[in-house]
Amino acid sequence: MHLPQWPIDRLRRRRPELRHKAFALIETIGARQRVTHVSPEAPAGIFPGMTPAEAKAHHAGLICLPESPADDARSLEALGRWLMRFSPNVCLYPPSSLFLDATGLQRLFGGLDQLRRRVAHALAKLGISAEIAIAPTPGAAWALAAFGRGDLRIVGGGELLDALAALPPEAMRLDRMTVEMLAALGIRSIGSLLKLPRDDLAVRFGRVILQRIDQATGAVHEPLTFLEYHAPILANVEFDGAIESLQTIHLALRQLVAEVARQLAGRGLGARELRMTFRPPYAPIVEKVVGLARPSRDESALFNLLCCATEAVETREGFIAAGLSATRIERLGDEQPALIGGEEERNAAELDHLLERLRARLEGAVQWAELVESHVPEQSFRCRENPVVSDVRAGGAAVFRPICLLPAPRAIRVIVMPSDSRDGLPISFTDQGEVHRLAHVFGPERITGQWWNGRWKTRDYFDVLDAMGNRYWLFRVADTGRWFMHGVFE
Amino acid sequence: MVRLATAQSCFKTFGIKPTAAPWAFRTELNELNDLAPGGAFQYGAVHELLWQGRSALPRSFALLLAKAAQTEGGVIVWSDPRRELNPPALSAAGIDLRRLLLLRCANRSEEIWTLAECLRCRGVSATVAAVQCLSRIEARRLQLAAERGGGVGLFMRPYTPGISSYYAAATRWLIQPAPGSDQVQRWNVQLLHGHGGQIGKVLLLEVDRETRALHASAAMADRSAAPAPARATA
Numbered sequence: 001m002h003l004p005q006w007p008i009d010r011l012r013r014r015r016p017e018l019r020h021k022a023f024a025l026i027e028t029i030g031a032r033q034r035v036t037h038v039s040p041e042a043p044a045g046i047f048p049g050m051t052p053a054e055a056k057a058h059h060a061g062l063i064c065l066p067e068s069p070a071d072d073a074r075s076l077e078a079l080g081r082w083l084m085r086f087s088p089n090v091c092l093y094p095p096s097s098l099f100l101d102a103t104g105l106q107r108l109f110g111g112l113d114q115l116r117r118r119v120a121h122a123l124a125k126l127g128i129s130a131e132i133a134i135a136p137t138p139g140a141a142w143a144l145a146a147f148g149r150g151d152l153r154i155v156g157g158g159e160l161l162d163a164l165a166a167l168p169p170e171a172m173r174l175d176r177m178t179v180e181m182l183a184a185l186g187i188r189s190i191g192s193l194l195k196l197p198r199d200d201l202a203v204r205f206g207r208v209i210l211q212r213i214d215q216a217t218g219a220v221h222e223p224l225t226f227l228e229y230h231a232p233i234l235a236n237v238e239f240d241g242a243i244e245s246l247q248t249i250h251l252a253l254r255q256l257v258a259e260v261a262r263q264l265a266g267r268g269l270g271a272r273e274l275r276m277t278f279r280p281p282y283a284p285i286v287e288k289v290v291g292l293a294r295p296s297r298d299e300s301a302l303f304n305l306l307c308c309a310t311e312a313v314e315t316r317e318g319f320i321a322a323g324l325s326a327t328r329i330e331r332l333g334d335e336q337p338a339l340i341g342g343e344e345e346r347n348a349a350e351l352d353h354l355l356e357r358l359r360a361r362l363e364g365a366v367q368w369a370e371l372v373e374s375h376v377p378e379q380s381f382r383c384r385e386n387p388v389v390s391d392v393r394a395g396g397a398a399v400f401r402p403i404c405l406l407p408a409p410r411a412i413r414v415i416v417m418p419s420d421s422r423d424g425l426p427i428s429f430t431d432q433g434e435v436h437r438l439a440h441v442f443g444p445e446r447i448t449g450q451w452w453n454g455r456w457k458t459r460d461y462f463d464v465l466d467a468m469g470n471r472y473w474l475f476r477v478a479d480t481g482r483w484f485m486h487g488v489f490e
Numbered sequence: 491m492v493r494l495a496t497a498q499s500c501f502k503t504f505g506i507k508p509t510a511a512p513w514a515f516r517t518e519l520n521e522l523n524d525l526a527p528g529g530a531f532q533y534g535a536v537h538e539l540l541w542q543g544r545s546a547l548p549r550s551f552a553l554l555l556a557k558a559a560q561t562e563g564g565v566i567v568w569s570d571p572r573r574e575l576n577p578p579a580l581s582a583a584g585i586d587l588r589r590l591l592l593l594r595c596a597n598r599s600e601e602i603w604t605l606a607e608c609l610r611c612r613g614v615s616a617t618v619a620a621v622q623c624l625s626r627i628e629a630r631r632l633q634l635a636a637e638r639g640g641g642v643g644l645f646m647r648p649y650t651p652g653i654s655s656y657y658a659a660a661t662r663w664l665i666q667p668a669p670g671s672d673q674v675q676r677w678n679v680q681l682l683h684g685h686g687g688q689i690g691k692v693l694l695l696e697v698d699r700e701t702r703a704l705h706a707s708a709a710m711a712d713r714s715a716a717p718a719p720a721r722a723t724a
Contacts, residue, residue, distance in 0.1 A: 348613055362600060380578050469545075
């Protein structure tokens with residue numbers, strides 16, 4: 001199976017806005033840029049090998065995008081895994097081909113023609129253009145897929161040489177120099193190539209050409225490395241009747257965890273994300289996803305984590321089935337014994353486990369604070385649910401700020417010194433029915449609102465000390481003269 | 491090559507109980523350390539910070555202890571369900587906000603569970619929380635969790651002489667605000683309970699706002715304002 005426009009098709013699947021648009025993929029080597037692939041919508045004058053400037057001169061609306069062979073290869077593997085629905089043996093042939101082992105599939109799909117049609121249809125639905133050929137050897141199949149004519153795509157053992165004879169020598173998977181040399185010698189088809197004496201070919205072009213010919217004709221077996229099938233890691237249990245008690249569910253969960261941990265250990269993997277499913281008798285499945293900070297297959301740790309998560313699952317009529325699957329897995333080596341290894345590493349690992357547990361059970365309850373440059377006290381920090389990496393020093397850090405800052409300033413009643421304007425110092429204030437007589441008042445400190453954000457109010461802050469020795473942070477809104485308590489120096 | 495395990499892990503592996511002396515921390519105030527049992531604050535224990543009646547929570551004192559207790563790589567967990575904590579003030583006091591976890595639990599039972607989990611974790615140096623009241627079982631559970639984790643639990647709770655019940659705690663302190671001045675804020679700090687500590691002695695703690703310097707001295711006057719030393723019954 002040959003995918004002539006694989007990078008183009010892949011990018012279009014990823015970015016649907018590129019459909020029906022003319023675009024080209026650009027390869028950059030050093031300071032040199034070169035067009036490598038062109039979408040079929042682009043005008044005929046643009047072909048691979050041009051510089052982007054030349055291509056744009058042909059078609060001003062051409063979109064130029066950088067190519068990414070690594071992503072292409074990754075996606076090709078994903079496509080290969082998807083194709084395992086047609087054949088258990090799929091082999092990648094980068095950059096843009098795949099081999100499917102069709103041995104014995106005729107009976108399953110009602111003939112090779114049917115198989116080919118169904119694969120082609122499925123790929124067309126995915127928006128991937130593909131040329132598919134079926135032949136007795138991988139070499140011949142690739143030659144027919146990449147260079148064959150539309151009508152001759154399924155070739156049996158007897159017609160193999162005839163089918164290949166008309167194809168150009170490139171179809172033999174030869175390198176560019178060999179092909180050019182053959183063309184210079186006037187050899188334009190495989191048929192004429194095969195007529196040349198074998199020994200002379202080896203002398204002139206090296207052993208590779210003989211190997212390729214033999215692989216295509218079937219004289220030599222070509223080993224293929226097929227993709228390894230990764231069975232999903234999951235375990236299920238069904239109950240006789242609806243189960244409500246948490247203890248029983250935990251008992252079942254323990255079995256599921258043991259099974260999943262066994263599967264993970266067998267493959268040298270650790271789970272990064274686990275998905276629990278509970279099926280009530282007459283309601284949709286309840287799902288709970290638990291993420292881990294680092295891959296793990298430790299049975300008791302996973303079980304404790306899942307127990308934390310199950311406590312938040314609600315049920316009215318109980319569950320009749322439960323399942324557990326590892327949705328994200330990572331390679332994990334054998335664990336080091338607990339006695340060896342640094343104290344700090346172990347502490348850090350334990351902290352990670354703690355965070356996992358807290359996150360699994362309490363959503364959004366664990367937060368980190370981050371400083372933000374702002375003069376307005378309540379906007380000078382921000383709370384986030386993932387660890388903060390930046391270390392911003394607040395602009396107002398030099399000023400002493402209360403350790404307790406009320407999330408919403410509380411309205412208080414204040415008696416102020418008599419004065420003509422509304423800027424007298426406070427004498428006492430009443431907060432929640434409690435009268436505080438002030439011994440000392442320091443201030444005001446004027447903090448202007450962020451007028452560029454539509455907050456015009458200016459506050460005059462006072463640092464006050466009551467007779468008991470408690471210290472509060474009050475402010476008066478300059479426009480309205482209303483008083484609020486904003487914090488306590490505790 | 492096999493690296494030798496650190497002393498603490500040997501203690502754990504061979505079941506040797508660590509003695510108080512090495513597993514303790516000192517604050518920057520020697521006068522305060524001298525009040526505490528053995529001249530230092532014990533790790534793997536709960537320390538209670540009490541406040542009386544209408545005065546404010548002793549958050550600054552908790553911050554002082556939490557900062558002193560923070561080990562390299564350890565984090566401070568501060569339970570703040572009402573979102574009253576002001577991180578810039580903590581940052582200005584020298585706390586690395588990247589190693590400060592804020593807990594915002596929805597209800598009390600969740601908070602107690604979370605506190606026990608945090609205390610049990612070795613990566614947490616100090617767990618700070620304001621608890622109104624605890625049942626004896628909850629208090630004991632938290633104490634055991636602190637022993638397992640090796641960190642410090644700093645619990646702020648209200649104190650009313652005669653009514654307050656005693657929980658398992660290594661030390662119990664009473665913090666009361668004292669009249670201050672323009673630039674200096676003062677507290678009276680008294681050790682109420684702690685085996686081997688200078689129980690009943692009152693210390694005057696001062697914070698200078700200009701320099702953020704801490705200073706402690708023996709309280710001279712106003713001894714009558716402080717309550718009579720409580721007996722250790724826990």
